[in-house]
Amino acid sequence: MTISEIKNRFGIIGNSPLLEHALNVARQVAATDLTVLVTGESGSGKEVFAQIVHQQSARKHGAFIAVNCGAIPEGTIDSELFGHEKGSFTGAHEARKGYFEVCNGGTIFLDEVAELPLLTQVRLLRVLETGEFIKVGSSKVQKTDVRVVAATNVNIPDAIARGKFREDLYYRLNTVPLHVPSLRERKEDIHLLFRKFASDFAEKYRMPSLMLQPEAQQILTDYRWPGNVRQLKM
Numbered sequence: 001m002t003i004s005e006i007k008n009r010f011g012i013i014g015n016s017p018l019l020e021h022a023l024n025v026a027r028q029v030a031a032t033d034l035t036v037l038v039t040g041e042s043g044s045g046k047e048v049f050a051q052i053v054h055q056q057s058a059r060k061h062g063a064f065i066a067v068n069c070g071a072i073p074e075g076t077i078d079s080e081l082f083g084h085e086k087g088s089f090t091g092a093h094e095a096r097k098g099y100f101e102v103c104n105g106g107t108i109f110l111d112e113v114a115e116l117p118l119l120t121q122v123r124l125l126r127v128l129e130t131g132e133f134i135k136v137g138s139s140k141v142q143k144t145d146v147r148v149v150a151a152t153n154v155n156i157p158d159a160i161a162r163g164k165f166r167e168d169l170y171y172r173l174n175t176v177p178l179h180v181p182s183l184r185e186r187k188e189d190i191h192l193l194f195r196k197f198a199s200d201f202a203e204k205y206r207m208p209s210l211m212l213q214p215e216a217q218q219i220l221t222d223y224r225w226p227g228n229v230r231q232l233k234m
């Protein structure tokens with residue numbers, strides 16, 4: 001697919017050089033099986049880029065599982081990702097498969113990867129390096145074939161300095177860095193996005209589309225947009 005076909009297919013609006021660069025990286029890396037680390041502020045489109053990488057890859061007919069690492073309690077994250085054996089902890093009445101087993105042949109999107117506990121980081125590094133994992137409470141090594149696309153909006157080198165993130169895992173994840181620009185880095189796209197969202201909204205509610213006076217356009221352009229595209233869409 002060309003960049004403009006990808007934009008159409010995934011509803012990506014914008015023509016700024018940084019956005020086009022990110023789309024190019026996503027397209028080129030998709031065909032490989034490399035791990036990708038997507039960085040960018042909240043709401044900038046990281047998950048959309050992860051979907052592009054999956055859909056443009058040879059794994060597109062496999063599963064795409066998105067896991068928000070920051071939303072899973074520390075006590076259950078290993079079991080969610082790697083599964084557990086029956087009786088491995090209080091409440092584990094049945095054995096359970098984890099995402100890495102279920103997603104064999106597909107892509108796992110690990111959103112907010114910097115939130116993973118250090119011990120889970122060790123397990124993740126192992127599965128990335130060897131394709132091997134062990135269910136919680138088991139001693140049997142299992143194999144899986146999963147591509148990982150991880151995302152973060154925190155500065156991982158800082159997290160490494162604070163002892164919160166393993167440096168070896170960072171290098172392994174960051175094989176291909178993909179930076180999704182914030183709206184401040186692509187101000188020229190703000191008005192385009194606004195027009196698209198205003199016309200979608202107008203169509204949905206059968207109302208005339210909002211038009212902006214030049215002063216109002218300038219205010220939107222100068223605004224910081226801490227929540228990026230998600231915030232503009234709301």
Ligand SMILES: Nc1ncnc2c1ncn2[C@@H]1O[C@H](COP(=O)(O)OP(=O)(O)O)[C@@H](O)[C@H]1O
Pocket residue numbers: 011012013014040041042043044045046047048049193229230233
């Ligand atoms: N360039 C873009 N054009 C149009 N919509 C976009 C663009 N980037 C992101 N979006 C939309 O913005 C919202 C937030 O994107 P998401 O990928 O969830 O951000 P993040 O994961 O970085 O927080 C989604 O509804 C997504 O479809």
Ligand SMILES: [Mg+2]
Pocket residue numbers: 043046047111
């Ligand atoms: Mg997100």
